[in-house]
Amino acid sequence: MFADRRIGLALAAPALLFVGLAFLLPVGILLTEGLRTPAGWTLSRFTTFFTDPLALEVTFRTLRLGFGVTIMSAIIGYAVALAVIETGPGNRARMTALFILPLMISPVARTYAWIVLLGRTGLINKAVVGLGLSDEPLRLLFTETAVFIGLLQLFLPLMVLSLTSALENMPADVLPAARVLGAGWLTIFFRVILPLTREGLIVGGTLVFTGAVTAYITPAVLGGAKVLMLETLLYQRVSVANDIATASVIAAILIAMSIATHSLIRRITTRRRA
Amino acid sequence: MTKQQAVWLAASMTIFLGAGQAGAQQRSLVVSNFAVAQDQLRKDLYAPFEAKCNCKVVLDLGNAADRLAKLEARKANPEADLAVLADFTALEAARKDLIEPIDVSKLTNFNKLYDLAKDPIGKNYGVGYTFYATSIVYRKDKIDVTSWTDLWSPKLKNRVALPNITTTQGPLLLFMMNRALNGQTPDYATAINKLAEMKGDVVTFYERGAQLTQLFQQEEIYATVTGRFNWPLVAKLNMPIAWAQPKEGLTGGLNVLTIVKNAKNKDLAYALIDEWLSTEAQTRIANSLVDSPANREVKLEPAIADVLTYGEETAKSLNVIPPDVMLANRDAWLAGWNAKVAR
Amino acid sequence: MMRMLGFAALGLALIFLLGPFLIIAGAGFSSGDLLVFPPQGFSLRWYGAVFEIERFRESFVLSMQLAVGSTVLALLLGVPAAYAMARYQVPGGEWIRTIVTAPVIVPAIIAGLALLRYTVIPLGLPVMAALVLGHTALVAPYAVRVVTVSLTHLRPDVEEAAVLLGATRTGAFFKVVLPNIRNGMMAAFILGFITSFNQVPVSLFLTGPGVTTLPIDMLAAMEFVYDPSIAALSTLLALMSVSIVLIAERVLGLSRYV
CATH class of the missing domain: 3.40.190.10 (Periplasmic binding protein-like II)
Known part of the structure; x- marks a missing residue:
């Protein structure tokens, strides 16, 4: 009944044409802008970009924040996911829902909260001064720390969810068995848990990493002009200078990062299916 | 598809398609302006103007560089009719052929302006409205x-x-x-x-x-x-x-009003510029502490004048680039x- | 001991994720003019004030229309595509899947910019059409993915049986397949709606004079409105998203599709 491939193709065609024409085509043209000059095709814009100290600094900051947020969310994620698993199957679903909730709340609202919290008259500074950790309220807004905190809050749930489902798929008796055999917690983690949840870690890690390096709202609001990331630099170049060539180079870098991490996920998930 | 689903789908499509039609009757004048004090400016300038012109003033807000880049990107088919710019941004826009000279003979209030404001960037590409x-x-x-x-x-x-x-x-x-x-x-x-x-x-x-x-x-x-x-x-x-x-x-600095090249509503843009430069509008706007006047006839209370950059002499005393x-x-x-x- | 530490970590993580939000909600209840926590006094004044601000009302309506419109459009495109790939051995099926889900891989701000430069400006499209294009492309991959999950749970022989019993193939699709993937479609609709409603980067370049989405408007207002109204608005929007999700979870088991 489903042998006629032409029907299949006809059904898929509208979506294919839409995404192809309304999405991939314009994005493709944008990508070529960085390679095209009136004199012909060139890679010179890339070399200029990577020799511009400001662009380099922004690229490194983006990578640094991406990796930093990923590593931190992995550490917190394991602790949290293990605890979620310990709460037992019934509570587990409720716990999972609690981690899905923040993902559904507008990132604008979530970022806005940090302006109130991290400001000099905010709750965190009140606590810091109140506890005597510092005489003066700390300057937290418009620093890399603020962007780090904002990004971590935005993307931590993805890591927790991915690790929780990886831990759920681990055979139930592995942990008790290892404990009976007298293994210490560190040994259990590195010899048992980590190898068995490696895929979940990588899936969660790539989601967090791509999310963090391509975030716009958080660096724009909590970082500002002093803490540019690639996306905010792109927006600035376009909106202030109408500089499409540089925007195209940044776009190529971001898309390359994104494709690399997504194909990593795909390799892992297809291996699991095989 | 069940009947409910069909109804639901139809309903949502109606909402969606309805979006494009609302307000199509009235003409819209698109003003590209700084995102400063726009609520007050609506009361003091846009609303009275709308009442006269039977049109709607739609705002496109942002800083000067943002909006200049937008004008450049949309050069062939501009959204904005009237652009409010800093004098040097306006000069840049003129050099990039994004705005056009203003026919000042169409502005009844032009001669009331301080001389400094009349033609700040040359060839009547912009008229100053505030210092x-x-x-x-x-x-x-x-x-x-x-x-x-x-x-x-x-x-x-x-x-x-x-x-x-x-x-x-x-x-x-x-x-x-x-x-x-x-x-x-x-x-x-x-x-x-x-x-x-x-x-x-x-x-x-x-x-x-x-x-x-x-x-x-x-x-x-x-x-x-x-x-x-x-x-x-x-x-x-x-x-x-x-x-x-x-x-x-x-x-x-001095901010200027300019007319976007290829603008669709030039007649309305001229009308709003003339209104903007009028003694009445300039006085209202000054009294709300939004913008200092560039119109010689505007007379302000000392308390208000102190807060603004009031008077031709004051304007001349500024160190400008x-x-x-x-x-x-x-x-x-x-x-x-x-x-x-x-x- | 480790267990205690684990629960402490869980508690702290939940405070970190949801706490800021509670603070914003609390700050919105202030009766004073300042955005502070703890709030000065208690009133519903700011929650009421949100509804009086005309620009928020306008952009809220626009965001709703945009989210509903583009999600419906994405489903109209995505459901047949998902069905084709789940049932037919379409030539180059993997390629088709890659193309249709590609919008997930391209950072949204780039998509917005590319659409503006090479589609919207050359064709002279109105702002709303531009937004619908961008959001539909963005939501389409979710529609395809979620509906595909639903279709894999439905065995093809059910349809074959219907056809054997005399139904036309189109009839079989509408009478057998659609009712069975209804929950999946609703789930896709909800996910798509929330994705579109909260979207900022793709809209950043595509919004135009007088036509702004609510999140973009809030982002702009955040800078100069320093009273609790934005806090109240954020809270109301979050409550809206959360209740949609909770109801969907109850009714459809949304988390199966995420």
């Missing part, structure tokens, strides 16, 4: 500002926000810093080096003046550099905030800034 002074705004309970050099006083360490070079105010900051430091070169290297040295102590280089309210309110900053047009916002905060009279003088000088040197400032300050 503003730029200075340091500061918390007088925390510091006493008497000079531009106070910006790097230890009392303002980690408590000062400065305009980014991409804003209209950015070059003005460099200009006055350079003057205060006796810098001699037109690339303002002296000022840029000083900024590079102090950038760690600067809270942020702001890109939109509106942000300053929040920064003062949260005690993130005790001082900043901004134009007089932001003063009402800051003054409303109920904090001991003062406007500095530094010994090196004030800087400032001529638009062509600004454009000739801006690339050098940007390069210096990106190499030393932005990093």
Whole structure:
């Protein structure tokens, strides 16, 4: 009944044409802008970009924040996911829902909260001064720390969810068995848990990493002009200078990062299916 | 598809398609303007104008650079009809062929303008509608500002926000810093080096003046550099905030009204410009402390005049960067800034 | 001991994720003019004030229309595509899947910019059409993915049986397949709606004079409105999203599709 491939193709065609024409085509043209000059095709814009100290600094900051947020969310994620698993199957679903909730709340609202919290008259500074950790309220807004905190809050749930489902798929008796055999917690983690949840870690890690390096709202609001990331630099170049060539180079870098991490996920998930 | 689903689908499509049709009857005049005091400006200018022209004033807001880039991107098919720009941005727009000369004979209020405002960028590409002074705004309970050099006083360490070079105010900051430091070169290297040295102590280089309210309110900053047009916002905060009279003088600028090339509603744009320059509108806007007048006939109470940049003499006393000088040197400032300050 | 530490970590993580939000909600209840926590006094004044601000009302309506419109459009495109790939051995099926889900890989700000430059400006499209294009492309991959999950749970022989019993193939699709993937479609609709409603980067370049989405408007207002109204608005929007999700979870088991 489903042998006629032409029907299949006809059904898929509208979506294919839409995404192809309304999405991939314009994005493709944008990508070529960085390679095209009136004199012909060139890679010179890339070399200029990577020799511009400001662009380099922004690229490194983006990578640094991406990796930093990923590593931190992995550490917190394991602790949290293990605890979620310990709460037992019934509570587990409720716990999972609690981690899905923040993902559904507008990132604008979530970022806005940090302006109130991290400001000099905010709750965190009140606590810091109140506890005597510092005489003066700390300057937290418009620093890399603020962007780090904002990004971590935005993307931590993805890591927790991915690790929780990886831990759920681990055979139930592995942990008790290892404990009976007298293994210490560190040994259990590195010899048992980590190898068995490696895929979940990588899936969660790539989601967090791509999310963090391509975030716009958080660096724009909590970082500002002093803490540019690639996306905010792109927006600035376009909106202030109408500089499409540089925007195209940044776009190529971001898309390359994104494709690399997504194909990593795909390799892992297809291996699991095989 | 069940019946409910079909109904539901149809309903949602109706809502969706309805979006395009609402308000299609009335003509819309699109005004590209700074995102400053627009609520007040609606009361003082747009609403009375709408009542006369039977049209709707639609705003496209952003800082000058943002909106110039937009005009450039949409050159062939512009959205905006009337663009409100800083004088040097308008000159840049004119050179890029994005705006067109204004036929001033169509403006009944043109001759009421100060001479300084009549043709500030040449060939009638723009008419000035307001002058503003730029200075340091500061918390007088925390510091006493008497000079531009106070910006790097230890009392303002980690408590000062400065305009980014991409804003209209950015070059003005460099200009006055350079003057205060006796810098001699037109690339303002002296000022840029000083900024590079102090950038760690600067809270942020702001890109939109509106942000300053929040920064003062949260005690993130005790001082900043901004134009007089932001003063009402800051003054409303109920904090001991003062406007500095530094010994090196004030800087400032002139904003102009321009007509976008290929604009669809030129007749409405001319009508709004004429309204904008009228003694009545300029007086209302001045009394709301939004913009200082450029119309000679506007007479203000001393209390109001003190808060604004009022009068031809005051306007003449400002240290301004001529638009062509600004454009000739801006690339050098940007390069210096990106190499030393932005990093 | 480790267990205690684990629960402590869980508690702290939940405070970190949801706490800021509670603070914003609390700050919105202030009776004073300042955005502070703890709030000054208690009132519903700011929650009421949100509804009086005309620009928020306008952009809220626009965001709703945009989210509903683009999600419906994405489903109209995505459901047949998902069906084709689940049932037919379409030539180059993997390629088709890659293309249709590609919008997930391209950072949204780039998509917005590319659409503006090479589609919207050359064709002279109105702002709303531009937004619908961008959002539909963005939501389409979710529609395809979620509906595909639903279809894999439905065995093809059910349809074959219907056809054997005399139904036309189109009839079989509408009478047998659609009712069975209804929950999946609703789930896709909800996910798509929330994705579109909260979207900022793709809209950043595509919004135009007088036509702004609510999140973009809030982002702009955040800078100069320093009273609790934005806090109240954020809270109301979050409550809206959360209740949609909770109801969907109850009714459809949304988390199966995420």
